[in-house]
Amino acid sequence: xxxxxxxARGGGPAPxxxxxxxxxxxxxxxxxxxxxxxxxxxxxxxxxQQDGIYLIESGRIRVFYIGPSGREITLAYWHPGNFVxxxxxxxxxxxxxxxxxxxxxxxxxxxxxxLRQMVIKIPALALGIIEGLSFKGRCYSSLAQMLGTxxxxxRLAHLLLHLGDLYGVEERGxxxxxxxxxxxxxxxxxxxxxxxxxxxxxxxSEMGVLDAQGTNILIKDGAPLxxxxxxxxxxxxxxxxxx
Numbered sequence: 001x002x003x004x005x006x007x008a009r010g011g012g013p014a015p016x017x018x019x020x021x022x023x024x025x026x027x028x029x030x031x032x033x034x035x036x037x038x039x040x041x042x043x044x045x046x047x048x049q050q051d052g053i054y055l056i057e058s059g060r061i062r063v064f065y066i067g068p069s070g071r072e073i074t075l076a077y078w079h080p081g082n083f084v085x086x087x088x089x090x091x092x093x094x095x096x097x098x099x100x101x102x103x104x105x106x107x108x109x110x111x112x113x114x115l116r117q118m119v120i121k122i123p124a125l126a127l128g129i130i131e132g133l134s135f136k137g138r139c140y141s142s143l144a145q146m147l148g149t150x151x152x153x154x155r156l157a158h159l160l161l162h163l164g165d166l167y168g169v170e171e172r173g174x175x176x177x178x179x180x181x182x183x184x185x186x187x188x189x190x191x192x193x194x195x196x197x198x199x200x201x202x203x204x205s206e207m208g209v210l211d212a213q214g215t216n217i218l219i220k221d222g223a224p225l226x227x228x229x230x231x232x233x234x235x236x237x238x239x240x241x242x243x
Contacts, residue, residue, distance in 0.1 A: 015081030037101035059105025157228035
């Protein structure tokens with residue numbers, strides 16, 4: 001997850017296979033079908049037929065919702081050990097959001113009927129699914145609260161600090177976010193336009209808070225971002241426009 005706060009993340013979800021024996025893991029893996037998705041390829045699509053879950057083995061999967069106007073909001077980026085494809089995991093239905101490979105990824109598809117048989121045989125797998133769904137519920141609830149109660153500036157500051165924690169590499173002059181996220185990616189994560197993000201990053205660069213060159217972002221001074229995140233900055237120089 002990228003957006004929810006520390007309390008909501010709670011240290012992250014336990015990998016789905018945690019607590020399973022090697023024999024049980026092999027049993028589940030042999031029941032599924034491994035699929036490879038190259039960067040940008042859809043894993044599942046909003047409005048499409050849903051069937052089971054996709055356990056991420058490698059890579060990173062972006063889950064997002066597309067509004068009637070075509071505008072997107074990123075719900076989460078999920079990493080290996082997590083699963084996507086819910087909220088229904090056993091029953092066939094319609095996907096209420098989409099998932100796509102943010103980078104080249106490998107997943108294990110477990111159809112709903114197969115998964116139902118597996119959890120009956122393997123109680124630890126059932127616990128893993130329950131814990132995973134609970135974690136997702138906390139994260140999505142936190143995301144909704146953040147979008148509804150924090151200004152765009154506060155959300156951007158929160159996101160930049162979080163990306164620094166996740167992908168930060170200490171370099172001379174600051175902390176480099178060693179992961180490639182376009183301005184559109186950042187905008188989709190905080191519910192604003194790409195143009196607003198571009199303008200905001202330019203203003204933060206002028207303030208000496210960071211240095212943004214394309215997808216490369218170097219956080220030079222985290223203190224102002226912390227104040228912005230917590231709503232304590234008296235003047236950030238940023239105009240909060242989310243339209």
